[in-house]
Amino acid sequence: xxxxxxxxxxxxxxxxxxxxxxxxxxxxxxxxxxxxxxxxxxxxxxxxxxxxxxxxxxxxxxxxxxxxxxxxxxxxxxxxxxxxxxxxxxxxxxxxxxxxxxxxxxxxxxxxxxxxxxxxxxxxxxxxxxxxxxxxxxxxxxxxxxxxxxxxxxxxxxxxxxxxxxxxxxxxxxxxxxxxxxxxxxxxxxxxxxxxxxxxxxxxxxxxxxxxxxxxxxxxxxxxxxxxxxxxxxxxxxxxxxxxx
Amino acid sequence: xxxxxxxxxxxxxxxxxxxxxxxxxxxxxxxxxxxxxxxxxxxxxxxxxxxxxxxxxxxxxxxxxxxxxxxxxxxxxxxxxxxxxxxxxxxxxxxxxxxxxxxxxxxxxxxxxxxxxxxxxxxxxxxxxxxxxxxxxxxxxxxxxxxxxxxxxxxxxxxxxxxxxxxxxxxxxxxxxxxxxxxxxxxxxxxxxxxxxxxxxxxxxxxxxxxxxxxxxxxxxxxxxxxxxxxxxxxxxxxxxxxxx
DNA sequence: GAGTGGTCTAGACCACGAG
DNA sequence: TCGTGGTCTAGACCACTCA
Numbered sequence: 037x038x039x040x041x042x043x044x045x046x047x048x049x050x051x052x053x054x055x056x057x058x059x060x061x062x063x064x065x066x067x068x069x070x071x072x073x074x075x076x077x078x079x080x081x082x083x084x085x086x087x088x089x090x091x092x093x094x095x096x097x098x099x100x101x102x103x104x105x106x107x108x109x110x111x112x113x114x115x116x117x118x119x120x121x122x123x124x125x126x127x128x129x130x131x132x133x134x135x136x137x138x139x140x141x142x143x144x145x146x147x148x149x150x151x152x153x154x155x156x157x158x159x160x161x162x163x164x165x166x167x168x169x170x171x172x173x174x175x176x177x178x179x180x181x182x183x184x185x186x187x188x189x190x191x192x193x194x195x196x197x198x199x200x201x202x203x204x205x206x207x208x209x210x211x212x213x214x215x216x217x218x219x220x221x222x223x224x225x226x227x228x229x230x231x232x233x234x235x236x237x238x239x240x241x242x243x244x245x246x247x248x249x250x251x252x253x254x255x256x257x258x259x260x261x262x263x264x265x266x267x268x269x270x271x272x273x274x275x276x277x278x279x280x281x
Numbered sequence: 282x283x284x285x286x287x288x289x290x291x292x293x294x295x296x297x298x299x300x301x302x303x304x305x306x307x308x309x310x311x312x313x314x315x316x317x318x319x320x321x322x323x324x325x326x327x328x329x330x331x332x333x334x335x336x337x338x339x340x341x342x343x344x345x346x347x348x349x350x351x352x353x354x355x356x357x358x359x360x361x362x363x364x365x366x367x368x369x370x371x372x373x374x375x376x377x378x379x380x381x382x383x384x385x386x387x388x389x390x391x392x393x394x395x396x397x398x399x400x401x402x403x404x405x406x407x408x409x410x411x412x413x414x415x416x417x418x419x420x421x422x423x424x425x426x427x428x429x430x431x432x433x434x435x436x437x438x439x440x441x442x443x444x445x446x447x448x449x450x451x452x453x454x455x456x457x458x459x460x461x462x463x464x465x466x467x468x469x470x471x472x473x474x475x476x477x478x479x480x481x482x483x484x485x486x487x488x489x490x491x492x493x494x495x496x497x498x499x500x501x502x503x504x505x506x507x508x509x510x511x512x513x514x515x516x517x518x519x520x521x522x523x524x525x526x
Numbered sequence: 527g528a529g530t531g532g533t534c535t536a537g538a539c540c541a542c543g544a545g
Numbered sequence: 546t547c548g549t550g551g552t553c554t555a556g557a558c559c560a561c562t563c564a
Contacts (some may be wrong), residue, residue: 039533065549076535078323081469081551088323089465089479098542098549114461115360155358216359218463218506223324234334236481236506238463243346261481268513270360271456284552310530323555326531343530343561532560541551 044073044083044193052092052103062099063093089234091262096123107263110163112194112240113215114268129170131163131193137184138176147243147254150178157184162228163193169229172258181205181252195255196242202253207246215241216266236261289318289328297337297348307345308338334479336507352508355415357407357439357485359459359513374415376408376438382429383421391490393497395423402429407473408438414474417503426497427448440500441487447498452491460486461511470503481506 038046048069057063064072070080084101087093094104110129140154148156161173175188175195182201191197202209219241226233240257259266283291293314302308309317311377313326329346332338339349355374370393385399393401406418420433420440436442447454471478485502504511 041533057314067549077537079534082533095550096287096543097551098544100549114513117515175418209517213512214513214515216461216483216511216513218481218504220481234479236463236465237462259463266461268359268459268461270362270459272362272454286552312530322556324553327552340531341562341564342532345530527564528562530560530562533558535557536554538554539552542549544548545546 040075040259041079041086044075044080045075045086047269048083048087049090049092052087059103059105061078061103063103065100081119091235092216094208094231107168110165110264112171112257112259112261112264114240114266115212116196116269117209117212117228118239129163129165129193131161131171131190133159133188133190134160135159135186135188140176144167144176144254147241148176148178148251155179155184157186159188159195161188161193163197168263169231170260170263172225172228173233173255174257175253175255177201177253178251181207181237194257198244198253202246205252207252210243210247210249211245213245217241218261221258221260229258229260231260238266240266284326285320286324288330289320289325290331291410292318293332294335294337297332302348304348304350306348306434308347310345317414333477335478345346352413353410355410355504355509357416357502357504357511359485359511360457360515362439362454362457374408374410374438376406376416376435378404378406378433378435380404380431380433385421389421389499392486392508393421393423393496400424400429402427402431404433406433406438406440408510413508414476415508417470417473418500419502420498420500422446422498423496424450445487445496447489447491450497453495454489454497456490456491458488458490462486466503466505474503474505476505476507483509483511485511 051057063069066077066080070077073080084093092104094102096102136158138156138158140148140150140152140156142152144156145152145154156176156178158221159175162169163171171193173193173195177198182205189197189200199209219239220235221229221231221233221235221237223233225237235261238259238261242257243251244253246252296302308314311322311325315322318325329338333340337349339347340423341347356505383401383403385393385395385397385401387397389401390397390399393466400425401421404420407414408416416438419436420439422443427450433446434442444454463481464484466474466480467481468478470482483504483506487500487502488496489498491497
């Protein structure tokens with residue numbers, strides 16, 4: 037059965053779809069909408085919560101509720117080994133890098149195969165398109181790969197530009213494993229990416245392995261589901277020669 | 282600044298982490314918790330909403346709120362071309378398949394390159410582990426690939442077991458493209474997978490292409506983020522011979 | 527029937543942003 | 546200062562589950 041706030045959410049959804057309120061427009065105030073639909077404030081607010089969770093509207097405290105402008109989507113290309121550090125970056129995508137030294141937590145120590153508390157260099161990449169944050173990548177290098185706190189190359193927003201470091205350390209990148217997941221943003225990620233903690237994010241856990249099977253880099257990518265996707269193309273073995281021209 | 286319900290959510294989260302309420306246990310009733318924390322019902326409920334969104338608790342109408350039992354995770358392996366239909370299935374993962382004939386909607390027609398309204402055979406795969414739904418896959422075959430409504434092979438819960446159909450139709454699978462995304466579950470998906478519409482799901486849009494570049498199958502996978510992940514391993518070209526033994 | 531969570535109310539007060 | 550959304554209250558009533 038349909039509840040009161042669900043019916044209102046449906047009605048508002050239709051009015052948005054009909055472009056009565058085009059993208060970017062401000063909705064009437066919650067007080068006005070509540071009296072329009074003859075419900076109390078909280079009931080109307082739960083209807084708006086539904087639309088916010090769906091990504092249809094954006095709430096701005098003290099200003100109003102706005103129809104969200106569909107964001108351009110960026111693409112993370114999977115399965116590309118970029119030992120030479122020349123990653124395929126999306127055009128117009130700008131990013132910044134910062135680094136610090138951290139101690140290996142439980143997750144990172146098992147991921148990298150280093151003892152708990154071992155020093156790691158952490159690189160944080162934040163990409164932006166028109167001032168809107170689009171992706172967050174955190175890369176961790178063990179101390180045997182590079183001296184602590186050396187600058188990142190900054191060639192790719194995905195943090196896969198460490199071919200130089202590997203070469204300097206006498207390591208040869210052999211394989212890369214990527215694990216994809218979906219979850220809600222953490223409070224910290226939400227703040228960095230300017231999203232709500234209710235936003236779904238696509239996560240990529242990427243580990244780079246050298247010839248001896250040792251993990252030489254780990255990366256944690258966080259991509260807001262409403263503005264990013266990952267793509268992968270696999271070709272049948274037999275045709276590989278033809279397809280790569 | 283921390284709000285009232287956030288503080289309560291933190292407190293409850295700590296009590297759950299300390300196993301005061303172990304996995305599967307019922308929390309005190311909302312009325313009891315509200316008086317414990319000296320807040321009103323709605324305030325306590327919004328604290329519980331936070332925990333539900335985080336996947337820490339599960340609400341059961343008329344029964345109580347329960348600490349969620351961590352679910353075993355299943356893995357979808359990406360980048361594997363299984364033209365012969367022998368897919369790597371997770372053990373103990375059971376699934377059912379149903380099929381129907383549908384007309385190509387806007388999304389599907391552009392994905393498959395068929396006219397709007399063209400007849401497609403739709404296969405719906407639902408996998409389960411211990412009676413809990415784990416994945417939903419919908420596969421669409423154009424009519425030139427197979428006669429309408431032929432049964433699926435049922436060898437893989439991911440719907441990548443159509444090698445026989447391709448062969449019968451004289452088609453040779455050449456490449457597979459996968460697109461990954463993250464979003465909330467739709468109402469229909471939530472019902473099938475027994476999850477909330479606020480649950481994050483990992484989506485995979487998979488298109489199979491033959492030698493002439495024609496799309497011969499499209500699949501839409503929906504994997505609840507709390508119980509599934511996708512993995513991909515890429516090996517450097519030079520070492521490929523060694524690694525595949 | 528007893529107890530649980532789900533919805534809804536009418537209003538108070540606070541925090542934010544803009545003029 | 547004003548209008549906005551955010552939080553919170555105290556309680557009513559309904560829907561669901563189980564004994």
